[in-house]
Amino acid sequence: MRYNNQWIFKCQHGPDECKGNIIQCARDLNIDFSKIAHCANSSLGNLLEHQMAKMTMLLSPRLNYVPWITLNGEHTVALQQRAEADFMGLICDAYVGNKPEVCATTMTSLSRLRCLRREESENECNLPPSLWCSSHRVAEKCKVTEACAAFLSSYKTAAPLVNLALYYESLCPGCREFIQSQLFPTWQKVGNIVNLTLVPYGNAKQHHDGNRWVFECQHGPTECTGNIIEACAIHHLDRAHKWMPFIYCMESSVSPPDAGEECATQLGIAWQPLSHCANSTEGNHLEHEAGLATEALDPPHNFVPWVTLNGKHTDAIQQQAETNLLKLICDTYTGERPIACG
Numbered sequence: 357m358r359y360n361n362q363w364i365f366k367c368q369h370g371p372d373e374c375k376g377n378i379i380q381c382a383r384d385l386n387i388d389f390s391k392i393a394h395c396a397n398s399s400l401g402n403l404l405e406h407q408m409a410k411m412t413m414l415l416s417p418r419l420n421y422v423p424w425i426t427l428n429g430e431h432t433v434a435l436q437q438r439a440e441a442d443f444m445g446l447i448c449d450a451y452v453g454n455k456p457e458v459c460a461t462t463m464t465s466l467s468r469l470r471c472l473r474r475e476e477s478e479n480e481c482n483l484p485p486s487l488w489c490s491s492h493r494v495a496e497k498c499k500v501t502e503a504c505a506a507f508l509s510s511y512k513t514a515a516p517l518v519n520l521a522l523y524y525e526s527l528c529p530g531c532r533e534f535i536q537s538q539l540f541p542t543w544q545k546v547g548n549i550v551n552l553t554l555v556p557y558g559n560a561k562q563h564h565d566g567n568r569w570v571f572e573c574q575h576g577p578t579e580c581t582g583n584i585i586e587a588c589a590i591h592h593l594d595r596a597h598k599w600m601p602f603i604y605c606m607e608s609s610v611s612p613p614d615a616g617e618e619c620a621t622q623l624g625i626a627w628q629p630l631s632h633c634a635n636s637t638e639g640n641h642l643e644h645e646a647g648l649a650t651e652a653l654d655p656p657h658n659f660v661p662w663v664t665l666n667g668k669h670t671d672a673i674q675q676q677a678e679t680n681l682l683k684l685i686c687d688t689y690t691g692e693r694p695i696a697c698g
Contacts (some may be wrong), residue, residue, distance in 0.1 A: 364530035407645070414594065428516040429551060452515070452690060515691025517551040523650050523662040525558025526582030527575035532607045534661045540604040540680040543596070545682060545696035549689045552596045554603060556583040557646040558660040568637065569644040580643075581634070582606065582613035587642040589616075593625065 395401045412419065416429060425439040427450055438446045448459035495504040522539060524531035543552060559574040560583065573579040580601065586603055593599035605619035606612040616634075620627035633639045650657065655669060663669065663677040665688060676684045686697035 391632075403645075403648075416595070485524050515549075515689060517549055518685050518688045519551045519553070519664075519666045520685065521553040521555065521664045521667075523555045523558065523653065523657055523664075524660050525560065525574060525579055526556055526586060526607065526612045527573075527579040528558060530659075531558070531661045532612070534678060535604060535607045538678065540600065542681040542685060543600055546685055546689075547596065547600075547693060549691065550596075552600065552687060554590055554599075555646050555649050556586040557643065557650045558583070560647065560650075562644060562647045568640050569647075571643060571647070573623075575682050575689070578611075578613045583646070584639045585613065585616045585630065585634045587632050587646050588639050591642050592629055592633060598625070682691045 387437045390695055395404070415424070415426070415431070419431075427435050427439075427446065435446070444458070495501045501635065522531075522534070523536070527549075543550065560580065562569050564570075570579045571583075573583065586606065589599050590600050600623060601623055602619055605622060606615045606624070609615035609619070616630060617627045619625075619696050620630060633642070653662070653664075653669070657669075661678075663674055664671045665677070665684065673684070686693055689697075
């Protein structure tokens with residue numbers, strides 16, 4: 357919860373755990389601990405832990421215990437069991453490139469570590485039935501290769517989503533054109549293979565004044581309003597299939613900062629929570645986070661819209677995104693291409 361200008365954390369195992377979540381061990385790694393300690397005891401450490409909390413709360417399905425494993429953005433009971441039983445095998449099977457030599461020889465499982473009462477044959481199936489189809493190696497040991505063939509084939513061809521991020525501002529003509537002509541149509545066609553991030557800040561500047569952040573936006577105060585509304589929508593609506601149509605509706609209107617309520621009504625979205633967010637410290641903090649994300653870009657942005665693909669920005673990526681984003685996404689995806697890719 358938020359109190360004054362700080363986030364207050366209640367950790368499962370007490371205050372020391374919260375401190376441990378913020379401070380990472382450095383003593384044995386010859387790392388200058390003073391910088392870490394300063395971060396941990398400052399507003400930056402507080403903000404970073406809040407960001408970890410946001411990432412955790414956005415998990416789908418939501419976690420109900422830890423450790424909680426995701427693989428290429430997905431969590432299933434089978435993945436969790438496989439990670440706990442044969443993590444090396446899981447990673448090796450999921451990797452689609454030339455596998456390291458260790459992948460051919462190593463299988464470490466928790467169940468093997470528990471079996472200390474007798475010698476076991478290297479060819480013995482010592483995993484529960486729920487894991488027999490978890491890898492080609494396990495299926496062979498448990499003599500179920502044929503029965504698991506269909507599952508293993510689909511598992512092998514799984515591919516990571518394409519990570520696409522757009523850094524923009526709500527009243528920038530080029531940003532609005534990109535969202536209307538490239539981003540939204542592409543997302544409608546191949547959104548199922550894209551992990552989409554939108555960061556509404558752009559060329560703004562920010563400074564701290566008391567308990568609030570003050571923003572100076574390129575196209576004036578109304579643009580700041582639009583940026584904050586969209587930051588609140590992205591946060592509260594939680595998933596791209598909910599917030600992307602809302603952002604598109606706003607950016608397609610005559611005046612995006614004034615279109616929020618009408619767009620919410622059209623899309624069946626509750627406007628009151630978004631309005632409350634935009635006019636409160638929550639919206640102010642969310643826009644500050646958007647500013648931090650934008651300021652952390654490497655290389656730094658020098659115009660908007662600014663596109664990154666799988667965490668990278670190049671002139672070639674930017675040019676193709678602006679001219680044919682659909683082709684860029686389809687060419688980047690390593691799995692079975694959707695029909696829309698042609």
